[in-house]
Amino acid sequence: MWLIALKMLFHDRAKYLGLIIGVAFSTLLINQQMGIFLGLLSRAGAIIQDVPEADIWVMDPGVKNLDTVFPLRDTELGRVRGVPGVAWAVPFFKSNATVRTATGELESALLIGVDDSSLIGMPPNVIMGSIEDLRRPDAVAVGRDGFGKVWRNQKIELGKTVELNDRRAIVVAVVQDSPKFTSSITFFTRYSQALQYTNNGRNQMSFVLAKSMPGNTAELVADNIYARTGLQALTSEKFRDKAIQYVIDNTGIPVSFGTVIALGILVGVCVVGLMFNLFVLENLRHFAVLKAIGMRNSRLIAMVLLQATVVGCVGYSVGLFGAACFFEFAGRNPNFAGFFLPWRIGLASGGVAAAIICMSSLVALRRLLFVDPAIVFRG
Amino acid sequence: MESPSAQKSPGEDAVVCRAIVKEFGDGQARVRVLRGIDLTIPIGATTFLVGPSGCGKTTLISVIAGLLRPTSGEVDVLGYRISKMRGGRLMKFRARNLGFIFQQFNLIPALTAAENASVSLVVQGMSLAAARRTSDSLLDRLGMSDNKNKFPNQLSGGQQQRVAIARALAHSPRIVICDEPTASLDADTGKAVMELLQDVARAPDRAVIVVTHDNRIFPFADHLATMSDGHIDSLDQPLVEDA
Numbered sequence: 293m294w295l296i297a298l299k300m301l302f303h304d305r306a307k308y309l310g311l312i313i314g315v316a317f318s319t320l321l322i323n324q325q326m327g328i329f330l331g332l333l334s335r336a337g338a339i340i341q342d343v344p345e346a347d348i349w350v351m352d353p354g355v356k357n358l359d360t361v362f363p364l365r366d367t368e369l370g371r372v373r374g375v376p377g378v379a380w381a382v383p384f385f386k387s388n389a390t391v392r393t394a395t396g397e398l399e400s401a402l403l404i405g406v407d408d409s410s411l412i413g414m415p416p417n418v419i420m421g422s423i424e425d426l427r428r429p430d431a432v433a434v435g436r437d438g439f440g441k442v443w444r445n446q447k448i449e450l451g452k453t454v455e456l457n458d459r460r461a462i463v464v465a466v467v468q469d470s471p472k473f474t475s476s477i478t479f480f481t482r483y484s485q486a487l488q489y490t491n492n493g494r495n496q497m498s499f500v501l502a503k504s505m506p507g508n509t510a511e512l513v514a515d516n517i518y519a520r521t522g523l524q525a526l527t528s529e530k531f532r533d534k535a536i537q538y539v540i541d542n543t544g545i546p547v548s549f550g551t552v553i554a555l556g557i558l559v560g561v562c563v564v565g566l567m568f569n570l571f572v573l574e575n576l577r578h579f580a581v582l583k584a585i586g587m588r589n590s591r592l593i594a595m596v597l598l599q600a601t602v603v604g605c606v607g608y609s610v611g612l613f614g615a616a617c618f619f620e621f622a623g624r625n626p627n628f629a630g631f632f633l634p635w636r637i638g639l640a641s642g643g644v645a646a647a648i649i650c651m652s653s654l655v656a657l658r659r660l661l662f663v664d665p666a667i668v669f670r671g
Numbered sequence: 672m673e674s675p676s677a678q679k680s681p682g683e684d685a686v687v688c689r690a691i692v693k694e695f696g697d698g699q700a701r702v703r704v705l706r707g708i709d710l711t712i713p714i715g716a717t718t719f720l721v722g723p724s725g726c727g728k729t730t731l732i733s734v735i736a737g738l739l740r741p742t743s744g745e746v747d748v749l750g751y752r753i754s755k756m757r758g759g760r761l762m763k764f765r766a767r768n769l770g771f772i773f774q775q776f777n778l779i780p781a782l783t784a785a786e787n788a789s790v791s792l793v794v795q796g797m798s799l800a801a802a803r804r805t806s807d808s809l810l811d812r813l814g815m816s817d818n819k820n821k822f823p824n825q826l827s828g829g830q831q832q833r834v835a836i837a838r839a840l841a842h843s844p845r846i847v848i849c850d851e852p853t854a855s856l857d858a859d860t861g862k863a864v865m866e867l868l869q870d871v872a873r874a875p876d877r878a879v880i881v882v883t884h885d886n887r888i889f890p891f892a893d894h895l896a897t898m899s900d901g902h903i904d905s906l907d908q909p910l911v912e913d914a
Contacts, residue, residue, distance in 0.1 A: 295799045296782065296790070303781030581777045584738055585838075586766025587794045588759055666738040668777055669729045669850045 293587075297595035300575055301602060307574075308603070310567045315607020315645050316614065318560025322553055322641040323615030323633055329549040331471075331631030336539045337532030338470035338630070339386065339404070342415040346501035347510040349531045350381070350517055353524045357538040359474060361386060361498045364523070371521045372500045377513040381502040382407035385486045391477060392455040393442045401438065401477040403456070405486025413501060414467065414480055421450045421465030426482055432461040435469035437626035438477035457489050471630035473539070557644055565652040568603070572596065572656035576663050584665040592660055596653060604649035608642055615641075684747075685846050685878030686712040686735050691744035693730050704730045706901035708744070714845075717869065717879040717891060722898035728882045731898070732848050735880070736769055737761050749845055766794050770839030772868075774851035776831040778823040778838075784830075785810060785819040788837035795842055802841070809837045813867055829860035836868055847872050849881040853888055865891045 302308055334341070339358050340349065350372050352362035372381040385405030390398055406413030406426075414423050414433065425431055432454075439448055452463045456479060469478050481489065487496055502525075504513035510527040517525035526534065540546050572579070579592055615633055622628040693705040704727045712718045712735075720728045733739040734746060737753045746754040749768055756764060770791065778787045788810055789802035797805075810819055813833040823831055832852060839847050852868065853861030865888045872879050881892070889895060897904045 293793055293799075296779070296786070296793060299781040299786070300779065577777060578779045581771075581773075581779070582790070582794065583762075584736070584765070584771055585769070585791050585794055586762045586764075588762045664738075666733040668738075668771065668773055669733055 293591060293595060294598060297598045298602065300578070300595075301571075301599040304571065304574070307567055307571050311564055311571070311603045312607045312610060314560055314563035314567060315604055315648060316611035317563070318556050318648060319608050319611025319641050319645050320614040320618075321556030321559075322644055323612060323637055324618050325549050325552050325556070326637045326641075327615065327619055327633045328628075328631050329545065330634060330637070331628075332473070332545060333536045333539060335471050335473040335630060336535045338472050340528050340532045340535070341470050343384075343413050343501060343528075344416060345412050345503065346382075347504055347528050348378075348502040348514050348517065348525055349528060350500035350502060350521070350523050350525045351498070353522065355524060357535045358386070363495055364497045364500065365495045366497060368521065368523060369497065369500055372502055372517055372523070372525075375513070375517045375520045377505050377508040377516055379503040379505040380410075380412075381500050382410055382412045383483050383497045384413050384499040384501045385483050385496060386498040387486070387490050387496075388475070389457045389479065389489060391442060391479070394444065394446065394454075399441060399477055400475050401456070401479055402472055402475045403486055403489055404478060404480045405483040406480060407501075408482045408484050411482070415469045417468035419466045419468055420448055421463075423465055423467075425464035426480070426485075428462075428464060429485075430460050430462050431464040431481065431485070432456065433465035433467050433480040434463050435476075435478040435480075436466055437469075437471065437629050438479070439463070439466055440626055441477050457491070459489055461489070471626075476626055476629075557648070560645075560648045561651060564603070564607075564648050565655060568600065568649075568652040568656050569659070571599075572659055576659060577667065579660055580663050580665050580667050583663065584668045589661055593657055596657055596660060600649045600653040600656075604645050608645040611645070612638055612641070683714060684711050685714045685749060686710070686880070687747040688731075688735070689745045689747075691731070691734060691746060692742045693727075693734055693739065694742045704901055705734070705741070708901070708903055710896060710903050710906065712878055712880060712896075713894070714878045715875045716893035717873065717881060718894040718896060719889060719892035720880065720882045720896050720898060721884070721886075721889070722904075724884070726898045727901045728898055729850060732850060732880060732882055736771070736848055737765055766791070767842070768845045770842070770844035770847040772832070772835050772839045772847065772849040772852045774854045776823070776828075776835045776855070778831055778834055780823050783820045783822055784815060784826065784834045784837075787823065787834050788841055791838050791842040791844075806837055806841045809841055810834070812870075813837055827860075828856050829864060832856060832860075832864050833867060836864070836872070840872060845877055847877065847879045849879065849883075851883055851885070852881065853883065853885050858887060861885060861888060 355361055369381060369383055372378060387403050389401045389403040391401040393399055411423055419436055426433060442454060448466055450463055454461050504510045514525040514527055619631060619633045623631060688708050688710040691705050691708040694701055694703045696702055708731060722728055734741050741754055785803050785807055788806035789799055792802035792805055793799055813836060815833050818826060818830055853864060856864060869891055894906060896906045
């Protein structure tokens, strides 16, 4: 019986292919769009993610995300250090800068200034060079993707010089940083050096990074900082969530991606539903013959469900493979760096594929159950 | 009309129809297709149901096969009141006791000749591989040894009907119901198919019911029930001419 069901399914190759493509297309679209969407959202909190040492971020009370910051007074650093439960606190500078690439073009870059003495705030993964070399004059570290943008098609090497806000900068290290939301080029330097690159004076501290003492939760220490200083203090997780929520609330990105995903599901339902219905309709006479010669409805239902399951599984696998290939190959392009396919999305798209197949099967089963076996005698 | 064999005990008759009425539609659109059919079909014989188009032949065999429920009246098949059977019991009864041969063959295009012939055994729960062993010998008897692995679209009409005969007989049903088995075949092929059907289907414990327009195959009948306008006009022994 199972074999007969499968042979019936595979016999009409065009229809079988159409069914597979329908499910695969939906699965691919859901995974690809969701992956990009989540990748983009994670970029909103990329800077936080790159500083794993700090568990508290202190900032002006009005700050909602990482891109719109209001500078803190230099004295705030001392106040934060004085809050009970704070193990250490360091300044963190973030600003936009203009960089002239090797071909003479201008690009927007992100300039991060980290604590001069501890160098806390640097991404932990160093690809080439030494972070300690940042203590040298005009020394900067650059993110790997940023290096590729400034020095296109050139091998990664140290000692390269670049114009950063019209000042000379020498690359002493290349680091693996997380892709950012607004810029793919990130330069890291000491806090004092960063102030020179931006030609700003005192009181330019974007954030204070702090660490809670052992035995104190970050939440509690953050609350203490707020109570003592009046500054906004958030744990890394909360700040990242806030930055992501800001993107969700204030951009059309979720609606845009949501629309594409909804269309993918709709197309999947329509294509698979119609094709599967057509498949059952074309085989209705054969199902009626089986019914006439004594096959029970339950076994006919099992046959159709098997066919639907095979279509769902194969289509889902093809779609998921396509999405995985997309992220594998597209991820090599710096513009897509950091986009990934979380297993939960893969699983969820499996649920959607199952729902598409269930809906399609229900329509087909309705026809099957109500088919009059006496049609076998009609010419 | 009452058939000659109506006086026999129920166990000896293949089919006994009593006052069968079958109506389709409701209200003004209601059509009465069978108008009180009384008919007894004996076991061990081939009975032909003949008559003009629209006289109710196909409806009658659908009722006999349990595919349609009569509006009123009773149908006993092999001593069982099939007109009262429902659901799984009816399906099981049909699967065990009835075999069907259709005008359009109704073979499943995705299956080979051997697989199509095995379907009636698969319906009874046998695996396709085991069913093939049984149906293969039947196909051999029907002269289809060289065509077992061909798909229906690779077979001629006559060959397809032989596969359909094998499918109808593979599970050794007590009653074989044939709807216009030669209508889609030329005269010679039709005659050959009927000869094969007679050869493999006739048995002392089996009844063959054939609905047909084709008077060239009347000589294959043991009994000829003539229908018109939803009635059985006569049930006779046919005049045997050159078959």
